[in-house]
Amino acid sequence: MVYNLSVQNSMVTQWMSEIREVGTQNDRMRFRRNMERIGEIAAYEISKLVDYEEKLIQTPMGEASCRVMTEQPVLATILRAGVPLHQGLLNYFDKGDSAFVAAYRKHHRDGSFEIEQHYATCPSLEGRVLIIADPMLATGASLILAIETLLGYGKPSHIHVVAAIACTEGIENLLRKFPEVDVWAGDIDEELTAKGYIVPGLGDAGDLAFGKKEQN
Numbered sequence: 001m002v003y004n005l006s007v008q009n010s011m012v013t014q015w016m017s018e019i020r021e022v023g024t025q026n027d028r029m030r031f032r033r034n035m036e037r038i039g040e041i042a043a044y045e046i047s048k049l050v051d052y053e054e055k056l057i058q059t060p061m062g063e064a065s066c067r068v069m070t071e072q073p074v075l076a077t078i079l080r081a082g083v084p085l086h087q088g089l090l091n092y093f094d095k096g097d098s099a100f101v102a103a104y105r106k107h108h109r110d111g112s113f114e115i116e117q118h119y120a121t122c123p124s125l126e127g128r129v130l131i132i133a134d135p136m137l138a139t140g141a142s143l144i145l146a147i148e149t150l151l152g153y154g155k156p157s158h159i160h161v162v163a164a165i166a167c168t169e170g171i172e173n174l175l176r177k178f179p180e181v182d183v184w185a186g187d188i189d190e191e192l193t194a195k196g197y198i199v200p201g202l203g204d205a206g207d208l209a210f211g212k213k214e215q216n
C-alpha cells in the first residue's frame with residue numbers, strides 16, 4: 001500500500017509547506033524538527049498496524065485492561081539525510097531497536113550517479129517489523145540497495161518505508177522490486193529530473209539538514 005499523509009489537511013501539510021518553501025527551509029533547526037515531526041506522525045499511523053495484546057495493568061485505584069504492543073519494530077535509516085526522520089520515529093517507537101546504512105548518491109560530471117554504500121549495522125530482523133526512514137524517495141536506488149543489505153540480517157515480518165517526499169517513479173521502482181512493502185509519504189510528487197531530483201520536491205534534504213558536503 002502507498003499512504004500519502006497529505007491527502008487530508010493536517011499539521012503534516014503545514015510542515016510539508018515549510019520544508020519545501022525556499023525561505024523557511026533554510027532555517028536548519030526548523031527543517032530538521034519538521035522532518036522529525038513528520039516521522040512522529042508516520043510512527044503514530046504505523047503504530048495502528050502492529051500487534052497488540054490485552055494486559056491487566058495495576059493502577060493506584062484498581063486494575064485497567066490495556067492494549068499494549070507485543071513487539072518492537074526495528075527502525076532503520078540511511079545516513080545522513082535520514083537522521084531527523086529516524087529520530088521522529090524513535091520518539092514514538094521509543095523501545096524499538098535501530099539500524100543504520102551509510103549510503104549516498106555519488107554524482108558524476110555527466111549528471112549520472114551511483115550509490116556508494118560503506119557501512120551497515122542492524123540487529124536480527126527475523127520476524128520483526130522493519131521501518132526504514134529516508135526523507136527523499138527519488139529514483140528509489142538508495143532504498144532498494146539499503147533494503148537488499150538489511151535483508152541479509154533476517155526476514156522481517158513486514159517492511160514499512162517512510163519518506164517525507166516520494167516521487168511516483170521511485171515508488172514504482174521500489175514496489176517492482178519489493179511489492180510487499182508499505183510506503184508512507186509526507187507527500188507524493190510526479191516529476192523526477194534527468195539528474196534524479198524530485199520536482200517540485202525540496203532540493204537536497206541532506207544539505208538542508210546538515211549543510212553542503214564536499215564531494216571526494
Ligand SMILES: O=P(O)(O)OC[C@H]1O[C@H](OP(=O)(O)OP(=O)(O)O)[C@H](O)[C@@H]1O
Nearest residue numbers: 079080081104105138139140141142206
Ligand atoms: O531515491 P534515490 O535516487 O536513491 O535518492 C534518494 C537519496 O538521496 C538522498 O541522499 P543523498 O545521496 O543526497 O545523501 P545525503 O543523505 O548524504 O545527502 C536521500 O536522502 C536518499 O537517500
Ligand SMILES: O=c1cc[nH]c(=O)[nH]1
Nearest residue numbers: 138197198203204205
Ligand atoms: O530531490 C532529491 C532527490 C534525492 N535526494 C534529495 O535530497 N533530493
Ligand SMILES: [Mg+2]
Nearest residue numbers: 204205206207
Ligand atoms: Mg543529499
